[in-house]
Amino acid sequence: MNNNLKKKLKIYWKGWGCSLFVALIIATSFKSAIADWNIVPTGSMKPTIVEGDRVFVNKLAYDLKIPYTTWRIAEWREPQRGEIVVFYSPADNKRLVKRVVCLPGDTIAMLKNRLFINGRYLKYEPINDQSNDKASGQSCFMENLTGRKHPVMISPYHSPVRSFGPVIVPEGRYFMMGDNRDNSADSRYFGFVDRNRIVGQATAVVASLDINNNYRPRWERFFTKLP
DSSP states (O other): OOHHHHHHHHHHIIIIIHHHHHHHHHHHHHHHHTEEEEEOOSSTTTTTSOTTEEEEEETTSSEEEOTTSOOEEEEOOOOOTTOEEEEEOTTTOOEEEEEEEEOTTOEEEEETTEEEETTEEOEEEEOOSTTSBTTTTBEEEEEEETTEEEEEEEOSSOOTTSSEEEEEOOTTEEEEEOSBTTSOOSHHHHOOEEGGGEEEEEEEEEEEEETTTTTEEOGGGTTEEOO
């Protein structure tokens, strides 16, 4: 490397190169440890979250982590039953968006898509609105997950995991499920999720693009709170 090139690189670095580097570190650190968004490519959380939604992820909901790691510096609360979280899958380490169905120490079972948690069956109410896809035969029900109500979708085609358990959730782990109960790869397939794998809480849809309609914006879904 000749002297002229070295001088130019030093001038570049002392000029705006160093500032750009610092700004990049700050921006990526913010995204890594404080807030981010997650693009949802599948329908495993329908009807709550649909394909093409961008969900806001609050990474400070439960704890503070060292940027670029899963090491926790401080903790203020644990994930609660019914909350939607983003976590790394135990199966392939991909980031997933699912609902916390059971907490450490809970007993869970399912019989024909009806959850049984800690000795009692959950209540389900039919939903008669546009959430039901009559063409495919899918139907939606309001599930009461110990005080937190949210919709779940049921398919007419029987899933092999409509019934299981009972099983006890180990300490430090969580049982996750998708709201699209017959079309979700969740804890029924890959098992319990360790607390350290949870990235943060998904709280809202910040933007939504219809991937089946030339990625047109779904304006009605922008900035909507997740149940």
